[in-house]
Amino acid sequence: MKKQNFKQKNEEEIKAYIARHQLEAQRTETGLYYLINKEGKGAQPNINSYIKIAYIGYFINGDTFDQNDKLEINLTEVITGWIEGLQYFKEGGEGVLFVPSHLAYGNKDNGPIPAGSVLIFDIQLIAVT
Template identity: 90%
Template sequence: MKKRNFKYKNEEEIKAYIADNKLDAQKTDTGLYYLINNEGKGAQPNINSYIKIAYIGYFINGDIFDQNDKLEINLTEVITGWIEGLQLFKEGGDGVLFVPSHLAYGNKDNGSIPAGSVLIFDIHLIAVN
């Protein structure tokens, strides 16, 4: 039941954030919201892709919890929200992912990320290998 409450709460938080910031985000069937500023023109990653990405991760309140300007990683090694969301971009693309907790760390704390947190990522997909 706790997880369901987070899911509903996360949905409301994301919708409010998008409305307050007058953003035109889309929603996938899983509950991931995304905003593509620039789709990119290169290769599009798949689940097995090795990617290079720059990102800033922050909470709904704007507090940054993580950032990296050149993370190189296999798409299978990231949170579910990234696996799904990054496949919407092509190499060189950028935008924002609004990741509800059920597509991130769920109802468990993960380091500085409290259980049930919505995670927002400004992303730039630099390269796909």
Template identity: 65%
Template sequence: MKKKNKFMQKNEEEIKEYIHKNKLNACRTQSGLYYVIVQKGVGKIPTPNCNVSIAYIGYLTNGHIFDKSESLEINLSVVIDGWKEGLSYFKEGGEGILLVPSHLAYGSADYGSIPGGSVLIFDILLSRVF
């Protein structure tokens, strides 16, 4: 538990530093997720178990891109908690940035090229909710 708390505090500081450095107007949720709405969108709002079509780029605070897709169709029941929560702030056609602390992503374990305890950043465009 102590390790998780250490990452939570470290992630919070890392996100705040990234927001300041990049002059983002981000909102923080109670869970510790930060999000930036560039365009809210006008269509449906995703729910935790719906399907979405989304374009995204996922990267670390150092700029290292770990994943991207121009058109991913996925059910939100199988994605990280940061996406489940974060996408609920957008409507279809919405775009923005999610800054996801590790406890809402992959925790303290390494996941592919993502080191354990990492903050994940996603530039997203929510195309469709179905």
């Protein structure tokens, strides 16, 4: 069975969501979109940083699939979209990551997340060490 490439479909879904909600997100070369709602004043994480964040993860349709008020984790232990996207935040910052499936779980189902899903995360970067 050939793997489906969701890149174009995800790109269209993200653009439509951003337009529908009248947001002004930035797009990176990888296809990740991010929006900084509150500029932090602290350190910016890098690939080796240990972070503490609060987040809500949801789909394009608004259904929540995960949330955590105080996740503490090394940046190397998260999905590619977070590794890239969280480096745009500063400690104390808040914003949104729009993660296409190729930067998350790709062509595989992962628990409540179907293959090919765009994942949206409301993020608050609490601490960077």
